[in-house]
């Protein structure tokens with residue numbers, strides 16, 4: 001993947017390689033930067049990403065429940081896995097790609113790795129996410145997620161408390177957690193395969 005423009009002149013610079021892998025304790029030093037990138041992105045978009053502390057991010061790394069993207073030693077992206085209702089539901093949350101690495105398919109690679117990690121560790125769980133991001137909607141749809149109403153997602157209060165740091169939380173509160181600006185998306189491993197359009201009635 002080329003994250004940086006080629007050098008001017010005849011000889012292009014070597015293409016930087018971005019590695020995407022499960023994070024571990026060796027990656028603790030990136031936790032603060034990850035939180036800062038998440039906070040910056042939330043501020044710029046004016047929508048919420050649940051606020052996380054470096055300690056929380058390090059906990060995810062320690063448990064092998066996070067995916068990190070690195071370009072040599074530089075942070076390029078991150079995402080982590082959370083479980084709700086005793087593992088009945090799993091969310092791949094906190095997706096962030098550092099601005100200079102965007103629009104090169106990195107979010108797709110990170111989400112794919114997080115999806116595989118989640119399916120390996122929680123094969124029977126429903127995977128879900130809430131997002132206003134078109135990029136994330138496209139990636140999720142390609143992984144097999146479907147848009148759903150919030151009623152299909154975890155009802156665990158701790159998950160929805162993560163929305164408290166979003167400027168739109170008043171909508172969620174007003175609608176008793178039924179609607180907000182985010183779209184809910186769900187991958188249900190037990191769902192029947194998609195119906196063919198060949199026999200529809202309308």
Ligand SMILES: CC(C)(COP(=O)(O)OP(=O)(O)OC[C@H]1O[C@@H](n2cnc3c(N)ncnc32)[C@H](O)[C@@H]1OP(=O)(O)O)[C@@H](O)C(=O)NCCC(=O)NCCS
Pocket residue numbers: 041042045049094095096097098101102103104105106107108109130131132133134135136138139
């Ligand atoms: C959203 C984000 C993770 C996308 O990262 P990225 O590495 O640029 O995404 P990718 O290059 O893998 O693109 C994936 C798809 O989304 C599309 N896409 C990327 N950015 C987009 C944007 N801003 N608007 C619309 N579509 C976009 C790409 O075209 C691609 O679709 P395609 O394969 O059909 O062409 C990144 O912009 C980011 O970190 N934003 C701030 C944090 C955030 O919004 N996180 C998600 C919270 S739910």
